Amino acid sequence: MKTSICTFLTFQDHKAEEAMYFYVDLFDNSKVIDVQRYGTDGPGKEGTIISAIFELNGTRFMCSDSFIQHDWNFTPAVSNWVECETEEEFNGLYNALMENGDVKMPIDNYGFSQQFTFVEDKFGVSWQLNLE
Template sequence: MKFSPYLQLNGDTKEAIEFYENVFGARNLGVMTFGDLPTSPDFPLPENVDHLVAHATLEIDGSTIMLADTFPGQPSEEGNLVIICITLDDKDKAHKIFEALAEEGQTEMPLAKTTFSPAFGVVKDKFGVRFQIYTEIDE
């Protein structure tokens, strides 16, 4: 199990990536835009968001920071700028952790199979801490 901070920004993630590359000497491990994602009728995207960052990863001195622009229509604000991403390699364990965090909390995105993960979801625990559960594809 690995824990990583996940920064959610309001449309300036590409600028933040460059800034952190310069400030920290961060190594860009990849950027995926909303335009790179397969289309889904469950999550239709508004027009003119293809350039926004859906997911990016930076490596800084052995640590990982993930970043993304918020999903259009869900702006980040003080209190939800940082989310903790828990990366697992076992989807049963991911479900168990997700359910435990959701108890007395709030499910923001149900844990489910996606095109990029066999089990992915977002939950806010009873203390208001937001967690993104990400299970690595193990095929």
């Protein structure tokens, strides 16, 4: 049996589709693979995402719009690590991800790389950007 593991992002404010396309547009070699939506019979709001599969630079992710309001949301304790090859790539990702988001660790040399930052994007998803 082949076991498959991928990150699953649960959105509570009908932001799954917006976030998915934001990420797919932001990262090279990315695409939406499949989207399943709620219909008129629910239980979620019609047109919102039951589940979607997408890839970011070849890494598979899934997302959904939860029709249940949970007491939890995303946490910075779990984040996406991005190895950037150039300062231009690093700065472009930083500027896009921090817009209307929150910088958890500002850009600096923290001793483990030449340039690093930790940001939470406008959807509440955390990203660690590292310049190799």
